[in-house]
Amino acid sequence: MTMGIHPYDGVSYQDEKRDAENLKLFGEVNPVADVIGHAVQNFGFSVAQVDHMNPELNRLHLQAIWETERRLQTDINLLAYILIPITLNGEIVSYSERAHSTLFGYDLDAVGEDAYMAQIKQDKILEYTVGGTLDNLVTPKTVEPYSQADAENFEIDYATLEQYLGFFAxxxxxxxxxxxEIDLLAAVGRFDLIQEYLEFLRGRFDTVISSVHHGGITIPLIEEQGIDFDGYIVPINQxxxxxxxxxxxxxxxVRNTNKPVIAIKxxxxxxxxxxxxxEYVLNDVGVESVMFGMGTIEQVTETATAARNVLGLSS
Structure with a gap:
């Protein structure tokens, strides 16, 4: 079990009001360290996700982890999310509207409009991420996706990447x-950049896994190309x-890969x-691990107890 970073960075996956409450609640080190300490001391957590994309809150989160280690005289292993700075003509495009449009088309082409629209119309997390209404979805009809010619000019900005890695000094x-962003590179066929990036990280870190948000397509493509991540992080829920x-x-x-999978969300x-x-993610789907966020001591107790019961562990 891995401690997720949300809601310590303000993300609730619920609504703006809950986000604001989280930002207020977790704006100091000690309240966050109290929650993390409870998870470590009473429920056996030893791994925490960390991030660099919201520098102020993400640094506070790191400080809370260090404070927990100091209090408990223990080590917490860090799972670091590292944004891939994909550029086109010198501009980072990783989270651009055209990237979202490209991924929308990627999914649509894979399963057809009826199946895909049925999937997203019930997706409350997606609705949250696009501002509370699916009317805000970026699609190839509203924003031009990247062409193959564009994709051939994609690069990874390793100077910016070094800045990202410096956050974790x-x-x-x-x-x-x-x-x-592995999904975007797979969608446009730039497996050479995925392999290059993987090799770069392997020079720095012993274990490299990949977040994949379009796992139903991206995982099989990566494996067909022989790209050898140590595992995947994939959203999975009933x-x-x-x-x-x-x-x-x-x-x-997920069931057909021979790599370990960590389920998120x-x-x-x-x-x-x-x-x-x-029970769904661990038993029905059969993932090897699970990552989830817990904002309060009460949530830690309730959620970690449920997970440990399914794993057959006593609390």
Whole structure:
């Protein structure tokens, strides 16, 4: 079990009001360290996800981890999310609207419009991430996707990447996690850049796994190309939220890989709670590990107890 970084960076997967409450609640080190300490001391957690994309809150989160280590005289292993700075003509495009449009088309082409639209219309996490309404979705009809000619000019900005890695100076990184921009590179066929990036990280870190948000397509493509990540991080939950292009395709990809898979969003952003959430990801789908966020001591107790019960561990 891995401690996720949300909601310590303000992300609730619920709504703006809850985000604001999180930002206020977790704006100091000690409250966060109290929660992390409870998870470590009473429920056996030893791995925490860390990030660099929201520098102020992410640094506070790191400080809370260090404070917990100091208090408990223990080590917490860090799983570091590292954004891939993909550039086109010198501009970072990793989270651009055209990238989202390209990925929308990627999914649509894979499963057809009916199946894909049925998937996303029930996805409350997706609705949250696009500002509270699916009317804000970026699609090839609203924004031009990247062409193959564009993709041939994609590069990875290693100078910017060094800045990202500098955020983790002084940290002992247990696992490096290339960002979910792997999906974009796979969508446009730039497997050479994925391999190049993987080799770069292997020169720095012992274990490199990849976040994949479009796992139903990206995982099989990566493996067909012989790209050898040590594992994957994939959204998996019983309601099927954030599982692209469809829940069935993601489950098939996860079951057919021989790499370890860490399931994220197992509780569908707080919408599918209790032991049933972990029974689905651990027993029905059969992942090797699970990562989830816990914002309060009470949430740690409730959620970690449910996960440990499914794993057959006493609390």
């Amino acid at each position: 002084g940290c002992k990184i247990f696992v490096a996690d290339p960002g979910a 309601p099927g939220m954030y599982m692209f292009p469809t829940q069935d395709r993601v489950v098939d990809a 197992p509780m569908a952003g707080g919408r599918y709670l209790g032991e049933k959430a972990f």
